[in-house]
Amino acid sequence: MDWYYKTIRFVPTNCNNEFLAAKCINILHGFSYRHDIRSIGISFPNWCNETVGDRISFVSIDKMALDYLLTQNYFKEMQDLGYFDISKTLIVPIECTFACFKRYQKIDKSSAAGFHRKIKRLAKRAHNRGEVFDNKKYNIYKQCDIRHYHSLAEESKSKGYGFRLNIQRTNEVSINNIPIFSSYGLANTAHTLQSVPII
Secondary structure (H helix, E strand, C coil): CCCEEEEEEECCCCCCHHHHHHHHHHHHHHHHHHHCCCCCEEECCCCCCCCCCCEEEEEECCHHHHHHHCCCHHHHHHHHCCCEEECCCEECCCCCCEEEEEECHHHHHHCHHHHHHHHHHHHHHHHHCCCCCCHHHCCCCCCCCCCCCEEEEEEECCCCEEEEEEEEEECCCCCCCCCCECCCCCEECCCECCCEECC
């Protein structure tokens, strides 16, 4: 099975990598829903503790879908303006290492906002059962182990609000015959934990 990739390099030296990566992921998200495609993943070859890096790679075993994604207007405009340098579609070398980029929802659940969403949800369930809800049983200061992640600002067009897409890189390697990703190009634990080439 051949993997293909196209890498976008953010050309400006002093730019907000997270902002540009979030916009690229947002375009992938819309594209994935419009065309019912879940075969394209994302990879951050220059990921480090400080930033997601100045490159984002789109990877897939479906070369046609990958090529079609990069014809979206945003990518063309950013390339024409000199903000993006977009590679040709290339085959991933056999010796390439793989890693997993997945949504890190634990941080969402452990934040104050996440705690309040949980309380609101539990109160609604109690009300629907005809019970009185006592929020004193729940402690906002529950301790949890939070591992390194990067947080990207995204916007939900369907729900009309912004949210943080927290992404974690792990060295788990899980390669499936038919890779399935979330609409954000991340490992989708609902279906499979899919690794991507770091390229």
